[in-house]
Amino acid sequence: MVTGHPTDFAERVLGIAESIPPGRVMSYGDIAEYMGEAGPRQVGRVLSQWGGGVAWWRVIHADGSLLAGHEREAVARYLEEGTPLRRGRDGAVSGVDMRRARWLTPDR
DNA sequence: GTGTTGACAATCA
DNA sequence: CTGATTGCCAACA
Numbered sequence: 001m002v003t004g005h006p007t008d009f010a011e012r013v014l015g016i017a018e019s020i021p022p023g024r025v026m027s028y029g030d031i032a033e034y035m036g037e038a039g040p041r042q043v044g045r046v047l048s049q050w051g052g053g054v055a056w057w058r059v060i061h062a063d064g065s066l067l068a069g070h071e072r073e074a075v076a077r078y079l080e081e082g083t084p085l086r087r088g089r090d091g092a093v094s095g096v097d098m099r100r101a102r103w104l105t106p107d108r
Numbered sequence: 109g110t111g112t113t114g115a116c117a118a119t120c121a
Numbered sequence: 122c123t124g125a126t127t128g129c130c131a132a133c134a
Contacts, residue, residue, distance in 0.1 A: 007131085007132090027116085027117085028115075029116065029117060029118095032116090037131095038129090038130055038131060039116075039128090039129045039130045040117060040129080040130095041115090041117090041129070042114090042132085043116080044114070044115040044116055045115075045131075046115095047115055048114085048115050051115075056115080060115085061117085062116075067115055068115075069115085
């Protein structure tokens with residue numbers, strides 16, 4: 001479970017994560033850039049601590065690769081939401097098609 | 109106050 | 122495509 005007490009920074013990150021609509025994703029760097037406060041690593045750390053309360057599968061790496069250790073879970077969500085996926089030659093999911101799925105701001 | 113760590117990112121080979 | 126390197130910055134010991 002969640003240990004400790006979320007900081008203001010953490011709550012802000014979670015708020016943005018919740019603003020991501022289904023079928024879309026944001027990279028860690030995008031969130032950091034949108035807040036203009038920290039860096040991608042801080043965003044990732046926040047989600048690792050308190051990400052269980054939000055749609056953590058909508059926050060991924062900038063290159064579209066999925067979360068290590070939670071790939072199976074994430075792909076199931078993407079198929080359910082219709083998130084654009086990037087597949088390999090054998091049909092295996094290689095990651096998310098960032099070109100189409102990337103979400104810029106909660107307004108667009 | 110100092111050093112280490114980390115769900116990262118951009119660049120280079 | 123993969124791997125190595127460097128930069129980044131809040132949290133923690």
